[in-house]
Amino acid sequence: MTGDRGPSANGAGSPGDPNGPGGPDDRDGPDSAEDHEGPPASRSGPAAFVRIDGTPLHVRVEGRGPVCLLTGGLGSSWFDWDLVVPFLTPYRTVVRFDRPGYGLSASEPADRPAPTAAGEAHRIRAVLDALGLPGRCTVAGHSLAGFHVEAFARLYPERTAGLVLLDGSVEPDPRPRPAPGLRDLAARATAAAGTAVAVPYLLGPAVRRTVARATTVRHEDLAPAPLVRRCYRTGRSLRALLRENTHYLDMAAELAVLRRTAPLPAGLPVTVLAADDGLSGPRTEEWLAAQRGLAELLGADYRRTAPAGHLLMFDRPDAVASAVLDTSRGPD
Helix, strand or coil: CCCCCCCCHHHCCCCCCCCCCCCHHHCCCCCCCHHHCCCCCCCCCCCEEEEECCEEEEEEEEECCCEEEEECCCCCCHHHHCCCHHHHCCCCEEEEECCCCCCCCCCCCCCCCCCCHHHHHHHHHHHHHHCCCCCCEEEEEECCHHHHHHHHHHHCHHHEEEEEEECCCCCCCCCCCCCHHHHHHHHHHHHHHHHHCCHHHHHHHHHHHHHHHHCCCCCCCCCCHHHHHHHHCCHHHHHHHHHHHHCHHHHHHHHHHHHHHCCCCCCCCEEEEEECCCCCCHHHHHHHHHHHHHHHHHCCEEEEECCCCCCHHHHCHHHHHHHHHHCCCCCC
16 A cells, blocks of 8 residues: 555545644744645655544555554654655555644644543554554554553554554653643643744744754754744644643553553564663663563563664664564464
8 A cells, every 4th residue: 555645535634624734723823935835845755634533634654565653752743754664665554644733734623632542542543444454553652652552552452463662651650640621721721822922933943953953863853844844833733742741641640551451462562662872871771771661561572772862763763664574463
């Protein structure tokens, strides 16, 4: 299966859809010519949009063979996987998508509940269904999205061929925080206030660049500058980031419950790939120990890749691809 769908496949929105990418929600900062353009060119395959629970989501489908899905961490966009995809497409059908508000995806309506691990697992399944990919899938999640793909494997074992956690988030004893509804409302209000004074438009790309440089051993952001400007100048990206960050510990606590009540399928291949930045010190050793502990908890294959920062898709795309290719379920 390839990604040669048109921009309105499967009932999706198009760049001119008022409720989708390119509509009013895509222009949360001051007007510019760039804000009125369609999706910019990328090193990856053609864009498509699928409508999931009423929200147009940007997806990319490339390659051939068994299906794998790649999903990024807090604040990530589809192009953060661009260096990994060429290693995979000769052997796998590769699916990427932007969660609501990120990349080219539209924001969810204001009445939608706060992000949850189960909700993101449902979204992954819905994306695969909308793309006509109903079989088993190897799911790979980076950082925060490790919660999402592990929840998917636990809640939809019949759809899971393998599980890959790429420098996944680890919380040893999480507790849900009080008043999730009020906290979500506060995150939305903060994003709205920042957008009203053009904070994401003025600072979004610079903050993205700074974070990327700080989390790679290359100390550079390899993402194309036009895409960074397009995707991180918007209020929807700020809103998505604040909402996910606000509910991070809630999702960790939710996953802890799932680990007790929804076991992983017997024999499911699981890989934990940890980034080692090559710096000797307690912070690096503590992180690697946490990743080893996560692998032991899940009965996973533990791999350490060095030198690599947290954004290991930039530093070691070959190691990321190898972890995905080596993690797949055998015959039923």
